Amino acid sequence: MNTYIGVDLGTSAVKLLLADENGKVLSSASESYPVFYPHAGWSEQNPNDWLAAVERAMPRLLHGFDGACVRGISFGGQMHGLVVLDEKDEVIRPCILWNDGRTQAQTDYLNDKVKDIVKFTANGAFAGFTAPKILWLEEHEPENFARISKIMLPKDYLIYKLTGAFVTDLSDASGTLLLDVENRNWSGDMLEICHVKRDWLPELKESYEAVGDLKRCYAEKWGLTKVTVAAGAGDNAAAATGTGNVKEGDCTISLGTSGTVFISRDKFIADAGAQLHSFCHANGRYHLMGCILSAAACYGWWTGVLQSDDNAREQAGGERYMGVNNVYFLPYLMGERSPHNDVHAKGAFIGLRPDTTRTQMTVAVLEGVAFALRDCIEVARRGGTEIKSARLCGGGAASPLWRKIIADVCGIPVEMPAVEQGPAYGAAILAMVACGAYKDVFEATEKIVRVKETILPDAEIAKKYDERYAVFTKLYPALKSVERLF
Numbered sequence: 001m002n003t004y005i006g007v008d009l010g011t012s013a014v015k016l017l018l019a020d021e022n023g024k025v026l027s028s029a030s031e032s033y034p035v036f037y038p039h040a041g042w043s044e045q046n047p048n049d050w051l052a053a054v055e056r057a058m059p060r061l062l063h064g065f066d067g068a069c070v071r072g073i074s075f076g077g078q079m080h081g082l083v084v085l086d087e088k089d090e091v092i093r094p095c096i097l098w099n100d101g102r103t104q105a106q107t108d109y110l111n112d113k114v115k116d117i118v119k120f121t122a123n124g125a126f127a128g129f130t131a132p133k134i135l136w137l138e139e140h141e142p143e144n145f146a147r148i149s150k151i152m153l154p155k156d157y158l159i160y161k162l163t164g165a166f167v168t169d170l171s172d173a174s175g176t177l178l179l180d181v182e183n184r185n186w187s188g189d190m191l192e193i194c195h196v197k198r199d200w201l202p203e204l205k206e207s208y209e210a211v212g213d214l215k216r217c218y219a220e221k222w223g224l225t226k227v228t229v230a231a232g233a234g235d236n237a238a239a240a241t242g243t244g245n246v247k248e249g250d251c252t253i254s255l256g257t258s259g260t261v262f263i264s265r266d267k268f269i270a271d272a273g274a275q276l277h278s279f280c281h282a283n284g285r286y287h288l289m290g291c292i293l294s295a296a297a298c299y300g301w302w303t304g305v306l307q308s309d310d311n312a313r314e315q316a317g318g319e320r321y322m323g324v325n326n327v328y329f330l331p332y333l334m335g336e337r338s339p340h341n342d343v344h345a346k347g348a349f350i351g352l353r354p355d356t357t358r359t360q361m362t363v364a365v366l367e368g369v370a371f372a373l374r375d376c377i378e379v380a381r382r383g384g385t386e387i388k389s390a391r392l393c394g395g396g397a398a399s400p401l402w403r404k405i406i407a408d409v410c411g412i413p414v415e416m417p418a419v420e421q422g423p424a425y426g427a428a429i430l431a432m433v434a435c436g437a438y439k440d441v442f443e444a445t446e447k448i449v450r451v452k453e454t455i456l457p458d459a460e461i462a463k464k465y466d467e468r469y470a471v472f473t474k475l476y477p478a479l480k481s482v483e484r485l486f
Contacts, residue, residue, distance in 0.1 A: 002071045002437065005061070006421070006428030007054065008235065009077040009155045011035065011045075011097065011257050014053045016061045017421050018070075019428045021437050023448030025419060029061040036094065041101035041335070041343065044094035047083050047157045054158060058222050067223035072431030073162075073214065074207075074230035076238025076423025077155025079175040082133040085150040092144050095154060096133045098175075099258065099293050099334045101343035103132035106139075110177070110193075120189045122181040123174075124274030127335070127343045128293070131177035134194050151200045155232055163212035163229050168202040171237035174279035179204075181278055181286070182268045205231035207238075207282035208433040208441055230434035233282035235423040236260050236289060242426030243391040243417045244449030246283040246441055251387045253406060253414070255396025256422070259295025259369055261376040263288045263385055275339035275379045282430060283441040288385065290338035290376025295369050296396040298331045298347070302365045306358070315401045318363045322405060323464030327351045327360045329368030330475060338376050340476060350475060366402045370409035371472040377410055389413040391451070393422045407457045409465045418450040 001020045008015040013032040019025050031053035036044045062070070080098040085091060096102070110117055110125035110132060118124060125132055130153070138145040152160060153176070156168045173179045173186075178196065180187040186201055205211055207230070214227040232238065236254065240262045245252040250264040265286045270278040281287040294301075308314055332345035349361065377387055392414050396402055407414040419425050429444050438444035 001069065002435070003065065003069045004071060004428045004431040004435070005073040006424040006426065006431065007073065007075045007158070008238070008422060008424035008427065009050055009075060009158060010235070011078050011099070014050060014057060015421070015424050016054070016057050017424045017428060018061055018065060019425070021432060023419065023429070025421060025425070027061050027065060028421070029057040031057040035097070039102070043097040043100040045081075045097060047091050047095050047154070050154065050158060051161050062222060068225050070224050070227055072228045072230060072435040074427040074431035074434065075155040075158060075232030076235045076427040077153065077158070077172065077232065079153065079172055079234040079236070080128050080130050081154040082130050082137070083152045083154060083157045084137070084144070084148050085152070086147045087149040089150070092147050093141065098128045100133070101127050101335050103127045103136045104343045106132035106135040109135070114193055116189070118270060118274050120187045121177050121179060122268070122270040122278040123177060124341070125177055126337050126341055128337060129175060129177040131190065131194050134196060138195060148200055150202075151196065152202055156202060159211065159229060159232070162214055162218055164215065165212040165229070166202045167205050167211045167231055169205050169207040169231035169233055169282070170280035171207055171282050172234035173204060175234060175277070181280055184280060206284050207231050207233040208284070208430045210434040228431070228435050230431045232427055232430060236262050237279070237282040237287070238423035238426035238430070239393050240264065240287070240426065241282045241429055241441060241445065242419070242422055242424070242449070243393050244445040245391060246281070246445050249386060249388070251390040253373060253390045253392050254422070255295050255369070255392065255394035255402065257295065257297045259292040259373050259394075261290040261373055261380070263380055263387065271379065271383055273379070275341070276376065277338070282426065288380055290373075290379060292331065292369070292372045292376070293335060293337050294331050294333040294347070296394060298329070298333060298365050298369055299396060301333060302362065311399065314362050315399060317359055318366070318401045319404070321360055321363045322408060323461040323468065325360055325363050325367060326353070327356055327364040328472060328475060329361075329364040330479070331365070331368040331372050336372070339379050342480070345476065348479065366399070366405050367409065370405050371469055373406070374410050374469060375473070387412060389415060391415045391417055393417065393420060403455050407455045408461045409469065411457050411462045411466070413457065414455045415451045416453040416455070418452040
């Protein structure tokens with residue numbers, strides 16, 4: 001049977017999976033790489049570390065399987081990162097990542113001075129987006145800016161190295177703030193504003209389109225033959241595809257390093273307040289998305305403080321505090337994107353007393369992330385979008401307690417997909433479509449994606465969480481002025 005490879009280029013590791021045409025996962029492998037923090041609030045990676053990690057992981061992924069059966073490869077990748085190459089195709093500087101907060105001045109400039117920015121791109125500027133990074137580079141590293149020959153996003157660097165194709169897909173391009181999202185083309189106005197030459201930018205493709213074949217040198221190294229490479233998608237669009245979120249009104253909540261609320265839309269719609277992102281989807285249509293910068297990262301930070309890797313122990317007994325916990329946690333460890341757009345926002349525990357327990361604080365971390373995700377849901381609801389349920393993915397979704405908290409805080413059923421491989425699984429599905437195994441993304445997900453469990457909200461606990469959420473919404477505004485003191 002034909003097989004397909006999905007690659008998830010994440011922030012801390014690359015994850016690969018091998019699946020057959022029925023969606024059965026046959027093998028998986030991962031490799032980690034470092035993140036560098038040269039200054040407070042900065043976040044960078046070496047693009048060559050990504051390629052090296054793929055090269056290390058691929059032989060393990062394919063061990064014991066017939067490489068001649070592999071028909072396609074595609075990618076889901078961390079969004080917004082600025083990768084710049086010179087005329088010799090050498091990386092000019094480390095990639096500035098999605099959660100880097102150095103560009104507040106450039107973000108403010110774009111939001112305050114470019115009055116038609118939402119008209120040009122369907123989005124407001126956020127510090128993590130690519131366009132503010134380009135302006136920062138021009139201002140602070142003019143010698144590097146002058147060397148630019150190509151600008152690309154993280155997963156597209158892998159595609160370029162593996163195929164020679166200088167391309168990006170529309171879902172990932174949406175997060176650059178250089179794309180006219182409604183018309184699915186680069187915005188000439190934004191290129192002029194950001195001093196970007198059109199030939200610096202890759203060709204635009206739909207996520208499920210073939211962009212070339214794997215180079216012979218890699219195919220021979222990994223024991224493959226002719227392998228088609230598809231354009232792939234930004235990690236959130238790929239994850240949504242992997243959970244079957246492709247039809248109007250479908251919703252996915254992701255509990256990865258960051259957290260997202262991803263809502264599929266058949267037709268273009270922009271959030272009037274620009275608190276949510278309006279992007280192209282991997283299915284050829286559109287989506288609305290709210291992004292919080294720290295989700296599972298918050299829990300990882302907290303267990304690191306506790307010096308504990310026993311999640312079952314840390315969360316044991318947490319159910320008794322659901323809806324009645326008197327401790328709050330603000331999950332703004334890296335600032336915040338949706339809906340506050342504030343790189344200066346800080347994390348905080350609020351409500352500590354002498355009798356506060358370790359378990360209460362653990363539950364507060366899980367609840368704080370859930371409340372922040374509900375912030376995004378409420379923005380969508382105020383804009384007229386109805387959310388009846390959500391599919392949950394990401395590493396944090398492995399926690400039964402967190403799943404219950406999400407369902408009760410958001411007041412909606414939460415569904416768990418049978419395959420929880422996130423962007424890598426969605427990427428494999430895109431590769432299947434590119435190779436003709438399915439006519440489109442809709443047919444593929446209809447036949448492949450299944451739900452294994454549904455967590456229903458408890459009406460009584462959900463009502464208590466409504467009251468606690470009302471308190472949560474007052475905490476960020478109350479602390480906003482204090483955060484700027486340090």
